[in-house]
Amino acid sequence: MTMRYAFLLTALVAVPGLAQSSLAPTDPATVQLPDIGSTTPEVIKEGGKFFAFVNPSLTYAQAYEDISECRSFLPTGVFRQLPSFVPWEEPSVRPPIVYRPVGLAAGILVSIIMPKLERGQRNNKLRRCMGPRGYRRVALPEAAWLALNEGDELQLIAKQAKLATMPGLHLHEVTE
Amino acid sequence: MTRLLFAFLTLLTVGGPLVAASPPDVTQLRAAPAALAPDRAYLLLRSGKAKSGLYAIEHVLVRAPSAGDLNAFRAAREAAYRKELSRLQKQAKDGPVPTVDEFVFDYKGVANAFATKRSDNIDVGDLVTMLIEVPPGTYILYGTGVGSRGLVTCNCLGTVQFEAKAGIITDMGSLYADKVHGESPEPHLEDNLGKSMFNYGFVLGQAVVPATSATPVIASLQGLPRVAADYHAVGLFREPGASINRLAPVPGVLRYDRGKVVDDRTGKAAK
Numbered sequence: 001m002t003m004r005y006a007f008l009l010t011a012l013v014a015v016p017g018l019a020q021s022s023l024a025p026t027d028p029a030t031v032q033l034p035d036i037g038s039t040t041p042e043v044i045k046e047g048g049k050f051f052a053f054v055n056p057s058l059t060y061a062q063a064y065e066d067i068s069e070c071r072s073f074l075p076t077g078v079f080r081q082l083p084s085f086v087p088w089e090e091p092s093v094r095p096p097i098v099y100r101p102v103g104l105a106a107g108i109l110v111s112i113i114m115p116k117l118e119r120g121q122r123n124n125k126l127r128r129c130m131g132p133r134g135y136r137r138v139a140l141p142e143a144a145w146l147a148l149n150e151g152d153e154l155q156l157i158a159k160q161a162k163l164a165t166m167p168g169l170h171l172h173e174v175t176e
Numbered sequence: 177m178t179r180l181l182f183a184f185l186t187l188l189t190v191g192g193p194l195v196a197a198s199p200p201d202v203t204q205l206r207a208a209p210a211a212l213a214p215d216r217a218y219l220l221l222r223s224g225k226a227k228s229g230l231y232a233i234e235h236v237l238v239r240a241p242s243a244g245d246l247n248a249f250r251a252a253r254e255a256a257y258r259k260e261l262s263r264l265q266k267q268a269k270d271g272p273v274p275t276v277d278e279f280v281f282d283y284k285g286v287a288n289a290f291a292t293k294r295s296d297n298i299d300v301g302d303l304v305t306m307l308i309e310v311p312p313g314t315y316i317l318y319g320t321g322v323g324s325r326g327l328v329t330c331n332c333l334g335t336v337q338f339e340a341k342a343g344i345i346t347d348m349g350s351l352y353a354d355k356v357h358g359e360s361p362e363p364h365l366e367d368n369l370g371k372s373m374f375n376y377g378f379v380l381g382q383a384v385v386p387a388t389s390a391t392p393v394i395a396s397l398q399g400l401p402r403v404a405a406d407y408h409a410v411g412l413f414r415e416p417g418a419s420i421n422r423l424a425p426v427p428g429v430l431r432y433d434r435g436k437v438v439d440d441r442t443g444k445a446a447k
Binding site: 084124130 | 199236238240241245246249250253277278279280281282283284285286287288289290291316318321325326327332333369370371372373375376377378379412413414415417419420421422432434435
């Protein structure tokens with residue numbers, strides 16, 4: 001018996017001349033941060049997966065702009081065919097990539113690795129974009145990471161910007 | 177392990193050919209021509225030899241579409257959108273209907289993106305020399321791929337473009353690309369980005385060393401008209417399917433200031 005699982009990745013939007021968010025940053029005084037918890041050996045061990053960017057020398061507004069710009073690269077696909085036509089000056093949306101493993105074993109394997117591949121791709125994008133802007137990575141408990149990365153996009157950016165610029169944070173730096 | 181996983185996903189990809197074809201009006205030559213066609217442009221480049229597994233790491237270029245290309249694209253998309261509009265309205269129910277700019281559209285018209293193919297070359301020394309016959313236009317160093325038909329990493333965080341004119345060879349200089357999570361033996365790259373960037377991820381980097389009067393040119397090309405590519409910095413762009421990186425700084429052309437792309441000729445932000 002053949003089973004087919006279709007994994008649709010986000011439709012691919014190609015837009016040159018990246019537009020900056022025209023929305024003013026949320027007032028940081030109104031932004032509620034999740035409980036960051038404590039830095040346990042488990043948190044340190046998983047720091048390569050679950051981390052936040054920090055740079056207390058920057059202002060909240062600067063961090064908000066940086067995070068907003070870098071997160072705009074996140075709509076994701078994992079593996080790309082070379083597009084035949086790139087409109088360059090023109091916004092466009094290409095069809096999503098579809099992975100269709102044939103057979104139960106392949107389906108199970110894909111269902112295991114796809115979330116890892118997507119998280120790896122997402123982390124790599126943020127690291128490559130935020131690193132040259134002077135941010136360090138610090139390890140977070142998974143629950144805090146989820147609270148900072150899932151939900152309303154503008155709220156997430158505000159929370160991450162507030163955390164990034166908080167003085168006196170003593171969290172384990174991720175260097176690998 | 178990651179390489180195996182990517183290979184596995186490649187085999188699973190459907191919804192079109194596994195590999196996209198190069199544009200029909202792009203020809204990679206395997207010998208120097210006796211003369212240049214007056215209506216065609218020619219890109220000369222020397223490439224490093226980095227591989228990922230069995231596959232060459234290649235350079236992806238995009239020709240900025242002409243007004244005619246864009247008009248044809250817009251017309252085809254508009255026609256497809258009108259055809260699908262009633263279905264989109266039904267699908268949306270009481271929600272917003274996608275605009276034409278948001279309409280998912282697979283364009284089958286003129287192609288303007290291609291990757292180099294190192295096996296089709298005109299000389300192999302320390303570097304591989306390639307000569308590619310293309311339509312005249314403005315070309316962007318768009319990114320890098322593994323093999324000649326995929327896009328792994330875009331230069332979305334900064335790159336360069338140049339003009340290729342008809343009837344003359346545009347010498348792009350020397351290009352290098354490799355995996356850059358660790359240290360690469362290829363020179364000029366921004367590498368050592370962090371070994372964990374290869375855990376369930378894949379980041380390639382690219383660098384260009386522009387041609388100068390001292391750049392060696394193989395004997396069979398020396399009698400043909402040739403000009404060095406005049407590179408200009410290009411700012412951020414989005415290509416969400418690929419991993420993202422930036423072209424390594426090119427002194428006098430491209431530099432970065434806290435992640436912002438700077439035109440090193442003017443000191444101003446690149447567009």
